[in-house]
Amino acid sequence: MQSLINKKILLGVTGGIAAYKSAELVRLLIKAGAEVRVVMTPAAREFVQPLTYQALSGHRVYVDLFDAEADSAMDHIELARWCDLLLVAPASADFIGKMAAGYADNLLLTLCLASRQAVAVAPAMNQQMFANAATAANLEQLNARGTLVWGPDSGEQACGDVGPGRMLEPAHLLANIEAHFQPGRLQGVELLLTAGPTREAIDPVRYISNRSSGKMGYALARAALRAGAKVTLVSGPVSLAPPAGAKLIAVESAQEMYAAVMQAVAHSDIFIACAAVSDYRVEQQAEHKIKKSTQAMTLALVPNEDILAAVSALHQRPFCVGFAAETRDLEKYALGKLDAKHLDMIAANLVADGSGGFETDVNRLEVFWPGGGHSIAQASKQEVAKQLIDLIGERYTGALSAEPGSA
């Protein structure tokens, strides 16, 4: 079936070994009925000849800003307006950095700046470059501005390294493009989400907290928005840009998070508890800064309310998705929490081996529901979030249609 008839795709190719895979992507797009134009950066020409893309797309390939200006039918602004989607695949670390900084020193960067249509990037680079904090910050910035970040995949790399950084396979990118043009699976669904850590005050200047950065929860909020959901994000203190389009409720302590969730939950269809909520708070918070002494000190802690368990115990409850952060026996503990908290689904991550969890830019999940499960392989938190939201959409729609009286 030709799923992309009448869709105009502008494919940007930057310099990287994965450029050869984009030739296959052009072929798949044409087969799916799309009209494709290709723009290459000067560095991309070192890897693949423009003629390859020209032969596959049936159109001239643009490389220089002045090529586009010389084409009276299509100057660079026209090219940016022409497309329904601009996809940069592969997107090198250098290109991503320049895009994040707003550079426009080649035709493709100019088009990214000039485009009012959706822009997606498919990162492709060495795993160490992907792991670099500069690349992570650049991708986070692009993501916060609404650029779709597709991938990268994890696995063996051309340089011999193994890890995240491979460009998604052409068939996977095609599926993302097709999904992009489909109405979202969560269209109109009210989704409530917790993210980030909580802070439990000891005195006015000290608190107990944990390593959650909020990256996983914020990526989920963005993926849910893209799937069409109306998102309310109850967030502990993080230093991330709020996802555009979400209603953000900022809180500090577990008690504040509990109160915010309980107030918002009545209108929610889906609840995802991604926050790392402190299980305990200090029994007696000091009114003034506690003075240093040479004596050992004991803090009495009392348990906090379990927000997720409280939501799932409601008479009129949303579809409940929990997280489990474990340092061992992932499946055993996750299934225990799924059962004890009566959840519809639980996403479990190992948080001790560096493969994901707290603070990292990548994650991998073992997802369980009563009677089933699915693994999400290690990838960027954006990609993992997209896959988890797809899965939640599937299970949620399935649960709705299984309800007595549904059509």
Ligand code: PMT
């Ligand atoms: O924020 P990042 O740096 O990106 O890291 C992401 C993450 C590791 C924090 C995230 O992927 C994750 O695992 N979140 C859940 C962390 C956690 O507190 O897990 P838990 O196994 O202790 O709790 C189980 C579930 O109960 C969680 O859904 C939690 O939100 C919920 N809970 C726990 C205690 C409490 N008082 N109220 C709750 O709602």
